[in-house]
Amino acid sequence: MSDHDNIVTGRVHHWYPEDGWGVLESDALDGLVFAHFSVIRDQTGWRGLEAGQRVTFSWRQPGQDGCEYSAVDVYTTESRGSVDQHTDRHPDAYRSSLTITFDEP
Numbered sequence: 063m064s065d066h067d068n069i070v071t072g073r074v075h076h077w078y079p080e081d082g083w084g085v086l087e088s089d090a091l092d093g094l095v096f097a098h099f100s101v102i103r104d105q106t107g108w109r110g111l112e113a114g115q116r117v118t119f120s121w122r123q124p125g126q127d128g129c130e131y132s133a134v135d136v137y138t139t140e141s142r143g144s145v146d147q148h149t150d151r152h153p154d155a156y157r158s159s160l161t162i163t164f165d166e167p
Contacts, residue, residue: 069120071139074111084111086119086133093130095121104137111136 072088072095082099097119102109111117116139121131 068122068134069118071116071118074113074115074117077111077113077115079110082110083127084113085129086117086136088119091121091131093125094128095119095131095133096126096129097133097136101133102136111138115139 070088070090072086072090074097075085075087075094077084084097086095086097088095097111099109101119102111117136118139119136120134122134123131125131
């Protein structure tokens with residue numbers, strides 16, 4: 063089972079914007095989940111969450127900073143389709159393409 067098989071929905075329990083981390087919770091888990099801003103996947107630039115915000119996330123054990131679990135990927139609930147698209151591919155893969163068209167001489 064990969065980390066991406068452990069996908070649940072939940073909410074932000076606490077978020078510390080000045081420190082860039084927070085705690086998530088889900089009815090599907092029996093403990094709290096540590097989340098760092100770097101695992102928020104559907105935001106660019108400054109990334110952060112707000113207490114009470116609904117999220118979808120994948121998780122792993124062990125946790126960190128007193129939490130039972132650690133978040134691997136976090137998506138705001140509004141972008142749920144992004145989670146499905148991301149987990150359909152190999153989680154460590156990166157894909158890019160480039161098309162070069164030359165003008166006629």
